[in-house]
Amino acid sequence: MMPGEETKVTITDGELAAKSAPLVDKLIADQVAGKLAAGDPTLWGPAAESEAAIRLSWTALHRSSRPLIGEIEALRAELHREGIDRVVLAGMGGSSLAPEVITRTEGVPLTVLDTTDPGQVADALAGDLNRTVIVVSSKSGGTVETDSHRRIFAKAFADAGIDAASRIVVVTDPGSPLAELAEAEGYRKVFLADPHVGGRYSALTAFGLVPAGLAGADVARLLDQAAGVAEKLAADGAGNPALTLAAAWGAAHADGAEKVVLADTGSGITGFADWAEQLIAESTGKQGTGLLPVAVDSPGAPGFADAGPDATPVAIGPGTDAAPVATAGPLGAQFLLWEFATAIVGRLLEINPFDQPDVEAAKQAARDLLGDPARLEGGAQPSAADGPVEIFAPAGVSTDGTLAEVLRAFLALAPEHGYLSVQAYLDRLDDASAALLRGELARRSGLQTTFGWGPRFLHSTGQYHKGGHQNGIFLQLTGAPETDLEVPGRPYTLGKLQHAQALGDGQVLTQHGRPVLRLHLTDRAAGLAHLMRAVEEVAG
Numbered sequence: 443m444m445p446g447e448e449t450k451v452t453i454t455d456g457e458l459a460a461k462s463a464p465l466v467d468k469l470i471a472d473q474v475a476g477k478l479a480a481g482d483p484t485l486w487g488p489a490a491e492s493e494a495a496i497r498l499s500w501t502a503l504h505r506s507s508r509p510l511i512g513e514i515e516a517l518r519a520e521l522h523r524e525g526i527d528r529v530v531l532a533g534m535g536g537s538s539l540a541p542e543v544i545t546r547t548e549g550v551p552l553t554v555l556d557t558t559d560p561g562q563v564a565d566a567l568a569g570d571l572n573r574t575v576i577v578v579s580s581k582s583g584g585t586v587e588t589d590s591h592r593r594i595f596a597k598a599f600a601d602a603g604i605d606a607a608s609r610i611v612v613v614t615d616p617g618s619p620l621a622e623l624a625e626a627e628g629y630r631k632v633f634l635a636d637p638h639v640g641g642r643y644s645a646l647t648a649f650g651l652v653p654a655g656l657a658g659a660d661v662a663r664l665l666d667q668a669a670g671v672a673e674k675l676a677a678d679g680a681g682n683p684a685l686t687l688a689a690a691w692g693a694a695h696a697d698g699a700e701k702v703v704l705a706d707t708g709s710g711i712t713g714f715a716d717w718a719e720q721l722i723a724e725s726t727g728k729q730g731t732g733l734l735p736v737a738v739d740s741p742g743a744p745g746f747a748d749a750g751p752d753a754t755p756v757a758i759g760p761g762t763d764a765a766p767v768a769t770a771g772p773l774g775a776q777f778l779l780w781e782f783a784t785a786i787v788g789r790l791l792e793i794n795p796f797d798q799p800d801v802e803a804a805k806q807a808a809r810d811l812l813g814d815p816a817r818l819e820g821g822a823q824p825s826a827a828d829g830p831v832e833i834f835a836p837a838g839v840s841t842d843g844t845l846a847e848v849l850r851a852f853l854a855l856a857p858e859h860g861y862l863s864v865q866a867y868l869d870r871l872d873d874a875s876a877a878l879l880r881g882e883l884a885r886r887s888g889l890q891t892t893f894g895w896g897p898r899f900l901h902s903t904g905q906y907h908k909g910g911h912q913n914g915i916f917l918q919l920t921g922a923p924e925t926d927l928e929v930p931g932r933p934y935t936l937g938k939l940q941h942a943q944a945l946g947d948g949q950v951l952t953q954h955g956r957p958v959l960r961l962h963l964t965d966r967a968a969g970l971a972h973l974m975r976a977v978e979e980v981a982g
């Protein structure tokens with residue numbers, strides 16, 4: 443769809459439309475859209491009220507974020523005058539996903555660090571530091587990945603004879619430890635974001651706009667696009683696309699379709715599903731319920747046109763025969779539309795769409811492992827090895843046979859209408875071929891299959907895996923790092939942190955009774971090739 447095109451949601455499937463219509467009527471009768479736009483915190487019940495009371499400012503960001511535009515432009519011009527035109531962004535989840543989709547859509551370069559993979563961070567460090575500014579984005583100001591990137595870049599600047607403080611721009615909430623540190627260290631500029639907006643709803647706050655704007659994206663236009671749809675989204679009437687989308691998701695979920703398969707069908711937006719994934723999964727995946735977003739490459743990818751009764755394909759862009767639901771509109775408008783729809787479906791599912799109660803467990807498990815080097819280093823011995831792939835199998839999976847046989851036994855553990863989650867703690871650029879496993883495994887297993895880079899997905903679908911419908915099976919991929927990086931001032935390296943994150947999340951998933959198969963690639967390239975061959979042997 444072209445910018446400026448009308449923002450709308452279409453339900454083309456007659457049955458789904460009929461089932462959603464009463465939900466839309468009820469939402470209209472309860473004046474949910476108007477109340478949401480007015481910041482009414484009672485929409486999700488008494489248990490959610492105190493949190494919702496400090497989480498609803500995102501509905502008005504198209505107005506309240508305006509003053510940022512001039513500040514961003516001024517800083518960009520100042521940096522350019524000094525020859526600084528390469529922007530690196532350190533931030534996890536809501537602190538990097540929106541700027542990534544904004545800049546990819548506009549085709550402006552932004553190096554995003556939402557990884558602990560030492561090779562990927564080393565590649566970012568190898569860019570021209572004389573021309574580099576790093577935006578350190580963290581709402582809480584305490585996220586370990588982001589803090590590690592800040593430390594590593596500060597040292598690299600200093601080692602290169604560059605004044606590090608002049609190259610660090612911070613986006614954080616007022617009063618966070620990062621805000622205090624930035625002041626103490628005299629960092630170049632601190633953008634304080636609206637604390638009444640949660641991370642995954644923060645696309646149109648400083649978290650989305652500062653890195654994207656410094657990289658050269660037209661962020662004023664994004665606010666214009668959001669402003670263009672705001673009135674429609676606040677209206678308690680049948681023409682409100684957020685009500686249509688929320689009701690479609692709610693009706694499908696009530697019918698057993700708890701997965702939402704997202705494919706771009708020509709929206710003109712690049713990577714929207716990666717952003718929507720966090721919004722939907724972290725907002726809804728809790729208390730044993732929720733919607734599992736499954737981002738796929740194209741409408742032709744396995745899991746979309748051939749989705750079973752447990753999933754609803756959603757076209758981002760023009761509708762297709764395969765997709766009962768399609769959403770259209772320019773990026774700024776789509777951000778706001780999907781945020782409204784997600785908050786509203788939270789009401790239909792009777793959960794609090796603003797907390798993420800199960801994310802902390804994996805962080806704690808990783809911290810515990812980092813504090814216990816013997817356990818981290820030793821780890822469990824692999825159950826078996828097949829060429830460059832070491833196999834750490836869950837209970838119930840025999841490792842007597844080949845890797846293909848192990849995979850077959852593992853996939854057989856999925857319950858009917860369960861799902862497979864592939865989690866690659868690897869380098870998203872150098873090991874990019876790992877992402878091809880999603881389609882191959884989905885095709886061969888017939889399961890809805892998600893793919894996430896670790897630890898990136900921990901801040902996105904990670905909440906759902908632990909808090910949502912408990913019918914997933916988990917394939918973790920870890921790999922021997924070719925290089926490692928010290929984290930200055932910390933007793934661990936980036937490689938150790940990455941390893942602890944994989945093991946820690948694996949432990950938590952296992953405690954939830956979910957099967958976790960970890961495959962460790964002793965040689966990454968050879969291991970991925972070997973694994974792909976084994977997957978191809980798994981019969982369809």
Ligand SMILES: O=P(O)(O)OC[C@H]1O[C@](O)(CO)[C@@H](O)[C@@H]1O
Pocket residue numbers: 534535536537579580581582583584585588641642724798801900901902
């Ligand atoms: O901006 P922060 O505080 O660094 O958090 C990053 C991300 O981590 C989470 O808190 C969950 O892990 C997300 O909700 C958030 O977007």
